[in-house]
Amino acid sequence: MRLPAPPRPALRTRRLVRTGPRVQQEVRRSRGLAAALATLLLAAAPAAAAAQAGTPSVSGPDGTGGEGATALAVAPPPSPTDAPSYTNPLRLELGDGLLAEQCADPDIVRSQDPADPAWYLFCTRDALSPELTEPDGSLTFSNIPTYRSTDLVTWTFLSEALPTTPEWVGDGDMWAPDVAFVDGRYVLYFTATATAQAGGGSAIGAATSDSLAGPWVDSGGPVVEPMAPAGGSPDDRRWIFDPEVLTVGDSSYVYFGSYHGGVSVRSLSPDGLRSDPASQVQVVIPNRYEGTHIVERDGWFYLLGSATNCCAGPSTGYAVLAGRSRSPFGPFVDRTGASLLAGRVGGTPVLHQNGNRWIGTGHHTVVDDFDGQQWIVYHAVDRDQPYMEGASAYTRRPALMDPLDWVDGWPVVRGGRGPSDEPVPGPAAQPGQTTAYAVDPVQPLIPGPVMEDLSDDFAGTTLASRWTWSRPPLEGSVRVDDGLTWATQPSDLTGDPDDPTAVLTQPAPDGDFLVDVELSTTLPAEGCCQNYVQAGLVVTTGDGSFVKLVTASIWETRQTEFARRTTDLAPDAPVYGNTVGGPVGERTHLRLVRTHSDTEALFTAFTSIDGDRWDEAGTWALPLGGSPSIGLVSMGGAGFEATFHAVTVRTLASDPAPTEPTAPTDPSVPSPPAPTPPTTDRPVPPVTGEPVAGSGPDVGAAPSGPAVGGILPGESRAGSPDGGALAVTGGAHLDLLLWAAALTSLGLGLVVLRRVRSRP
Numbered sequence: 001m002r003l004p005a006p007p008r009p010a011l012r013t014r015r016l017v018r019t020g021p022r023v024q025q026e027v028r029r030s031r032g033l034a035a036a037l038a039t040l041l042l043a044a045a046p047a048a049a050a051a052q053a054g055t056p057s058v059s060g061p062d063g064t065g066g067e068g069a070t071a072l073a074v075a076p077p078p079s080p081t082d083a084p085s086y087t088n089p090l091r092l093e094l095g096d097g098l099l100a101e102q103c104a105d106p107d108i109v110r111s112q113d114p115a116d117p118a119w120y121l122f123c124t125r126d127a128l129s130p131e132l133t134e135p136d137g138s139l140t141f142s143n144i145p146t147y148r149s150t151d152l153v154t155w156t157f158l159s160e161a162l163p164t165t166p167e168w169v170g171d172g173d174m175w176a177p178d179v180a181f182v183d184g185r186y187v188l189y190f191t192a193t194a195t196a197q198a199g200g201g202s203a204i205g206a207a208t209s210d211s212l213a214g215p216w217v218d219s220g221g222p223v224v225e226p227m228a229p230a231g232g233s234p235d236d237r238r239w240i241f242d243p244e245v246l247t248v249g250d251s252s253y254v255y256f257g258s259y260h261g262g263v264s265v266r267s268l269s270p271d272g273l274r275s276d277p278a279s280q281v282q283v284v285i286p287n288r289y290e291g292t293h294i295v296e297r298d299g300w301f302y303l304l305g306s307a308t309n310c311c312a313g314p315s316t317g318y319a320v321l322a323g324r325s326r327s328p329f330g331p332f333v334d335r336t337g338a339s340l341l342a343g344r345v346g347g348t349p350v351l352h353q354n355g356n357r358w359i360g361t362g363h364h365t366v367v368d369d370f371d372g373q374q375w376i377v378y379h380a381v382d383r384d385q386p387y388m389e390g391a392s393a394y395t396r397r398p399a400l401m402d403p404l405d406w407v408d409g410w411p412v413v414r415g416g417r418g419p420s421d422e423p424v425p426g427p428a429a430q431p432g433q434t435t436a437y438a439v440d441p442v443q444p445l446i447p448g449p450v451m452e453d454l455s456d457d458f459a460g461t462t463l464a465s466r467w468t469w470s471r472p473p474l475e476g477s478v479r480v481d482d483g484l485t486w487a488t489q490p491s492d493l494t495g496d497p498d499d500p501t502a503v504l505t506q507p508a509p510d511g512d513f514l515v516d517v518e519l520s521t522t523l524p525a526e527g528c529c530q531n532y533v534q535a536g537l538v539v540t541t542g543d544g545s546f547v548k549l550v551t552a553s554i555w556e557t558r559q560t561e562f563a564r565r566t567t568d569l570a571p572d573a574p575v576y577g578n579t580v581g582g583p584v585g586e587r588t589h590l591r592l593v594r595t596h597s598d599t600e601a602l603f604t605a606f607t608s609i610d611g612d613r614w615d616e617a618g619t620w621a622l623p624l625g626g627s628p629s630i631g632l633v634s635m636g637g638a639g640f641e642a643t644f645h646a647v648t649v650r651t652l653a654s655d656p657a658p659t660e661p662t663a664p665t666d667p668s669v670p671s672p673p674a675p676t677p678p679t680t681d682r683p684v685p686p687v688t689g690e691p692v693a694g695s696g697p698d699v700g701a702a703p704s705g706p707a708v709g710g711i712l713p714g715e716s717r718a719g720s721p722d723g724g725a726l727a728v729t730g731g732a733h734l735d736l737l738l739w740a741a742a743l744t745s746l747g748l749g750l751v752v753l754r755r756v757r758s759r760p
Helices: 021-052 731-758
Strands: 091-095 107-110 119-122 145-149 154-160 174-182 185-192 203-209 244-248 251-258 262-267 281-284 290-297 300-307 319-325 348-351 358-368 374-382 399-407 410-413 447-450 478-480 484-487 504-507 513-521 534-540 546-554 557-565 576-580 588-596 600-608 615-623 629-635 641-652
Touching: 107 174, 107 358, 119 174, 174 244, 244 290, 251 290, 281 300, 290 358, 300 358, 319 576, 348 358, 348 374, 348 410, 348 615, 358 399, 447 513, 484 629, 513 534, 513 546, 534 588, 546 588, 546 600, 546 615, 546 629, 557 600, 557 615, 576 615, 629 641
Parallel strands: 091 154, 319 358
Antiparallel strands: 107 119, 119 145, 145 154, 174 185, 185 203, 244 251, 251 262, 262 281, 290 300, 300 319, 319 348, 358 374, 374 399, 399 410, 447 641, 478 484, 484 641, 504 629, 513 588, 513 641, 534 546, 534 629, 546 557, 557 576, 588 600, 600 615
16 A cells, blocks of 8 residues: 655745745744744843842753853754754654564665655564564564654554565575665565575565555565575575665666675666576675675765674674775775775775674665765664563664765765764755754874883894793794794684683783784785684783784685674673774784773774774773783684784873763673574674684674774764854843844844745
8 A cells, every 4th residue: 555645734824925835945944043043042041140140050061050150051953944863773663652673684765756755664574572472472573574754763663565475485584675666666675595496595586566665566586596606516505695776877786695605796677576697797705795785976886795793692793894886897996995806805994883882783774865964774783782682692683873974985974983872963854854964074093102111023033021921832833033923823712711822912001002013924815715814913801801803814805803702791692703894915904992981991993004094993892800911813723924013002192081881781690591593593604703722713803992083982972063052141141132133033034025025
């Protein structure tokens, strides 16, 4: 069915011959400004009277009153056409006061129907609320839940797009919807995770409708069929996940793929229901990206992909990185020139966790509002409530939205501040609206003075006495000669007391600090499979917890990995997680910045291939306390060498303000028993997982500190511009304000009257 447009209130105008849209807009603007002045004066008058009487005002510096306060700061109200502010996560209303707790892999589309001024939100198949259960007590899952909104913030549930699973989909799930307007109708593309096709495997399906509200009719078969990975066994099945449809002129293309097999693109048929296998082009190397989204801007096609594990509860480190191309078929390269097809895989960070409660930020869509501002909508994990209630193994992924900005030709979220956890000026979701959001790019971090007693260029032939080994390295594996060269160990760092991996450590400075490491390895730039050889920097706390920033070989890729291990989590939660940073170079520069809140040590990672321009890789947290040490590691598999050219420790340029305290998860409170794992769990990418001594990777997600511009993780990073304030301190100022208000109102009235009379 087609949803009717909501009734629109009539605009009453007096003494106006014409009430067209432009005239109505002027009347609304003049009335709004007059109302704003009235509000300003009403708020200011009590303070003025109080000041004139010599009494303190009701508001102090903290907003609650203060001794000696004699002025009331009044922020100017927003313009009548400004969209209201909002706070993440998005509000998804199911009815009867019940809210949906998650919307993973979100996609948003604006209705093409002039009678329906609405946006539609589509989510992956998931359980929506712990209060919605089956007769046996298991969670109720919805097949591509669909919502409608007129403001992009508050959403009303409509239905399941495909309540009955198509027969060809088999017993699999339906994930990652992407909706496009193709050939005069809407096409809903989705991932079919385990089809009934010959040989099984995943595929891309499609359903059509004349309305975004449905009903949707399945096309009867795959748009992109199951297939073997290139060069793999014909019996193997590539991950045909996460459709993304791009239309350029009269041509449409579908992107698909994930870690197992990489990402490819094909041309679509005119009706959008079939793809051409002969047109298929690989655009992303395997084992790096999924959840692809394409943004076309200034003659470039930007491929934004998500990396690492989407669903690891409080250890989720999902993040979004980008490359760009002049062609939909690639090749896509990042801002350093590194290709998304290279072994030293490229990717310029766009969105990652920043130290507040939101982690695992990714699998996104991008929308343009009516004021020209772009917004990225994505799912994330609340580290204070990472699981669906009653399902400790089921990661909860609500939908978030933040401004997407462009700095030096590359996308960033909130000017580089990342996910918001405070009010943000909302999007202009309807014609005539504006947004009060204005980009304020963060500035590059400025390191403080070098701490010479903790820095080292390994210029001699022996190690300085402050360096100590956690356990002796293998005999003959270390030499110092114009750099520290260290053969990679066959084991990994696990944090266990009997871990055989040697770590070269020195005490970390008290308080906050910055540490840079410059290194190179003998790993080849291309080829498989030196799993999981790695080298780099760690900060350990002496109790089995650590953060780690390394260059690592993962199947056919070389990546910068930022990992964390901590046991300070709820029982049964993964203790290890990871995210990734910018590309690996011939020499790679790794940086960890340590800051703190009242309860946590926060670590932010940065990577660079030249030591000049840095990519931020996200923030993770460890509990305060312990005896932190700065360490170097060379491990994950024998047969290669890492050379550390320099370790530089610095103070921070300024003493950072404490961040907002974050209530840590209480590990003494047991989680509810885990139900049967839901069928919607995505396959785990090979770049994540708790390392096992002597075998698996140590590529996880680590806590980190300040953002690119020195803005601290966890502190308030509102995207709204600072409002002015009017200090009313006496009767004379009040008189001036009254005169100004009268003259302004008279002037506005004359302007409106003149414009109206001048129109034919």
